[in-house]
Amino acid sequence: xxxxxxxxxxxxxxxxxxxxxxxxxxxxxxxxxxxxxxxxxxxxxxxxxxxxxxxxxxxxxxxxxxxxxxxxxxxxxxxxxxxxxxxxxxxxxxxxxxxxxxxxxxxxxxxxxxxxxxxxxxxxxxxxxxxxxxxxxxxxxxxxxxxxxxxxxxxxxxxxxxxxxxxxxxxxxxxxxxxxxxxxxxxxxxxxxxxxxxxxxxxxxxxxxxxxxxxxxxxxxxxxxxxxxxxxxxxxxxxxxxxxxxxxxxxxxxxxxxxxxxxxxxxxxxxxxxxxxxxxxxxxxxxxxxxxxxxxxxxxxxxxxxxxxxxxxxxxxxxxxxxxxxxxxxxxxxxxxxxxxxxxxxxxxxxxxxxxxxxxxxxxxxxxxxxxxxxxxx
Ligand code: NAD
Ligand code: 022
Ligand code: ZN
Numbered sequence: 001x002x003x004x005x006x007x008x009x010x011x012x013x014x015x016x017x018x019x020x021x022x023x024x025x026x027x028x029x030x031x032x033x034x035x036x037x038x039x040x041x042x043x044x045x046x047x048x049x050x051x052x053x054x055x056x057x058x059x060x061x062x063x064x065x066x067x068x069x070x071x072x073x074x075x076x077x078x079x080x081x082x083x084x085x086x087x088x089x090x091x092x093x094x095x096x097x098x099x100x101x102x103x104x105x106x107x108x109x110x111x112x113x114x115x116x117x118x119x120x121x122x123x124x125x126x127x128x129x130x131x132x133x134x135x136x137x138x139x140x141x142x143x144x145x146x147x148x149x150x151x152x153x154x155x156x157x158x159x160x161x162x163x164x165x166x167x168x169x170x171x172x173x174x175x176x177x178x179x180x181x182x183x184x185x186x187x188x189x190x191x192x193x194x195x196x197x198x199x200x201x202x203x204x205x206x207x208x209x210x211x212x213x214x215x216x217x218x219x220x221x222x223x224x225x226x227x228x229x230x231x232x233x234x235x236x237x238x239x240x241x242x243x244x245x246x247x248x249x250x251x252x253x254x255x256x257x258x259x260x261x262x263x264x265x266x267x268x269x270x271x272x273x274x275x276x277x278x279x280x281x282x283x284x285x286x287x288x289x290x291x292x293x294x295x296x297x298x299x300x301x302x303x304x305x306x307x308x309x310x311x312x313x314x315x316x317x318x319x320x321x322x323x324x325x326x327x328x329x330x331x332x333x334x335x336x337x338x339x340x341x342x343x344x345x346x347x348x349x350x351x352x353x354x355x356x357x358x359x360x361x362x363x364x365x366x367x368x369x370x371x372x373x374x375x376x377x378x
Contacts (some may be wrong), residue, residue, distance in 0.1 A: 004378075005125070005142035006359045007132060007195055009057045011049025014360045015141065020132060021060070023124045025146050032147055035161035037140035037361040038063035038350075039374045040169050040197070041274075042298065046135065046361065052301050056117040058133035059125055062088045064140030065155070065165040077329075083157050085168045086337075087112075087328035088136040090151040096100035104180075104327045109148055114138040119148055136171045140168075141359065143378045153332035156340065162353060162377050163346045166197075167335050169323070170373060171346060172203020173296060174272070175335065176324015178209060180293050182268045186210030189256050191266045192232070193282050194273035195223035197349065197373050199295055200230050202270045204344055207231030215255060215266070217248070220369060229348065245281045252285040271294045276303045283307055288318040295320040350375050 006015035025031045040063050046054040068082045078084060085096030092108035094097055109119045117123050118270065124146040125132035125139065139145045178184050188211045192202045195218040206214045207230065215234045216227035224235040234255065238248045252292030257264035262344045270278045274297030283293040284307065293316065299305075312318065326332065338344045352365055352374040362374035 001144065003006075003142050003144040003357060005059050005195065006356055007057055007061050007127070008047050010053060011047070011056060014089065015047065015060070015356050017359065018127070021126045022142070022146065022176045025075075026118070026120060028075060028149050029072040029074065029146050030075060030078055030084075030152055031070040031144060032039055032066045032086065032152065033069050033144050034064045034066040034140050034142060034378060036165040036375055036377050037061045038067055038166050038169065039359065039366065039376065041366070042136070043141075044363055044366060045298070052125055053114065056125075057130075058116060058135050059139040059142050059145070060135045061140030061142070062086070062136040063165055063169040064145075065140060065161040065168065068152070069144070071149075076165065077149055078152055078154050082154050083153055083159065083161075084152040085164065085332050086138040086140060086145070086147050087153055087332070088138050088169070088322040089326070089327040089328055090137065090148060091327045092150045093287040098327075100225055101115055104325050105322060106150070108150060109137065118146065128361040138168075140165075141356070141376070143356070148257075150329070154330045155333050155336045158339055159340055161349060162335050162372050162375055164339060165375060166346055166373055167332055167339070167352065170197045170343070172202050172326045172332060172335055173196045173321075173324040174273040175205035175208065175344065176326040176331070177270060177294050177296050177321045178205030180325030180331075181319065181321035182270070182292055184209050184211055184268050187212050188267040189213040189215075191215045191217060191252055191269040191282070191285050192227075192287075193217045193269065193271045193278050194297065195220075195227045195232075196272065199270070199272035200226060200349060200372065202296070203227055203270060204230040208344065213256065215252065216254070226372070239282050245277055249281050249284045251308050256287070263288060265291050266290060271295050271297050273297045274299045276305050279305050283316055283318050289315040290298050291315075292319070293318040349373050353377050
């Protein structure tokens with residue numbers, strides 16, 4: 001069938017909206033009509049050519065929502081008409097990783113997903129017989145896409161596509177980092193570095209679990225109001241403090257001192273920027289003995305993090321999270337329920353919507369720091 005898609009033909013070029021051929025679903029696959037998709041940093045990382053593993057031509061996009069319109073042989077968990085969110089982290093429930101219960105990084109289709117093809121090693125997208133790569137197993141910058149059955153989460157039918165698409169990446173990553181990765185407890189003190197589309201969701205996750213002190217750190221003064229909107233209790237602009245990372249750390253440690261505890265430091269910190277110097281500051285802002293720092297931001301390829309081993313020997317913990325540690329098919333429907341029950345907010349974070357024809361404007365808005373999230377509505 002013919003579908004409309006924004007195609008990344010070459011690194012560094014704007015996406016081209018054009019007609020693409022899509023083959024139907026094979027065994028274990030589903031055809032989904034994408035109704036809306038968010039535009040996220042990793043799409044830009046690949047489009048720009050900064051991603052050394054980026055493949056071209058490709059149909060990018062990994063933050064979508066839509067309706068199943070056809071299923072291949074042997075598909076049992078979803079049927080035509082089901083509303084779904086594509087999963088760039090699938091959940092097969094059978095591989096050693098899924099069975100371990102210790103990670104959400106399912107390995108069932110990992111190799112082929114990274115190669116931009118379906119699990120059978122072929123692509124469903126083409127133009128004039130030339131293969132177009134899939135992207136992160138999703139390719140939501142097309143109005144129809146084919147996905148492995150294990151890479152779709154079935155969601156309730158009254159949820160609006162143009163909002164819950166954001167649960168396909170940003171919302172789940174931020175809230176999941178708090179609940180699944182850090183396992184933050186009520187009364188905790190936390191610091192969130194970077195108040196963008198991810199950091200604001202970390203903040204609302206912290207509010208949800210009952211954190212006491214939620215300190216937001218951002219170099220953009222406009223982010224103070226944004227953070228407060230979702231539960232931030234204190235704001236720090238590193239530019240106003242002056243000095244470097246050491247001064248920022250000292251300031252944050254000082255802020256978290258209280259009563260008998262004059263050691264200071266946060267129980268949990270979250271790096272939501274992708275800056276390796278900020279990652280170090282996030283670790284060192286943790287309380288000695290128990291503070292845990294979670295890396296969410298994706299740093300540029302080849303970058304390295306450093307600290308003194310003393311920081312870890314004295315009981316701080318450093319770990320990262322992918323997709324908020326969420327098991328997609330199990331956890332994503334619950335997050336959609338939380339949104340519908342108004343336990344979490346999404347609408348105010350979607351600052352821009354546009355038709356597919358204008359998708360390149362979403363990348364401009366992201367570059368200029370003007371958007372929290374842009375969503376393409378098909
Ligand atoms: P964003 O651009 O919306 O937000 C980044 C924020 O950081 C901005 O508000 C900016 O002002 C602020 N900032 C920049 N430099 C800073 C500094 N030195 N100190 C303090 N604040 C600073 O981006 P986003 O959509 O929130 O994504 C953040 C990161 O999370 C990206 O690297 C993205 O790739 C990553 N991410 C990771 C996962 C995962 O599963 N691990 C999932 C989604 C996104
Ligand atoms: C989503 N991300 C950033 C912005 N939006 C993002 C990027 C990468 C990962 C997670 C979220 C990620 C962390 C660890 C891995 N990935 C490796 C997983 C594994 O090896 O099992 C990751 C993922 C998908 C892809 C590449 C890297 C891909 O499909 N190309 C989850
Ligand atoms: Zn993303």
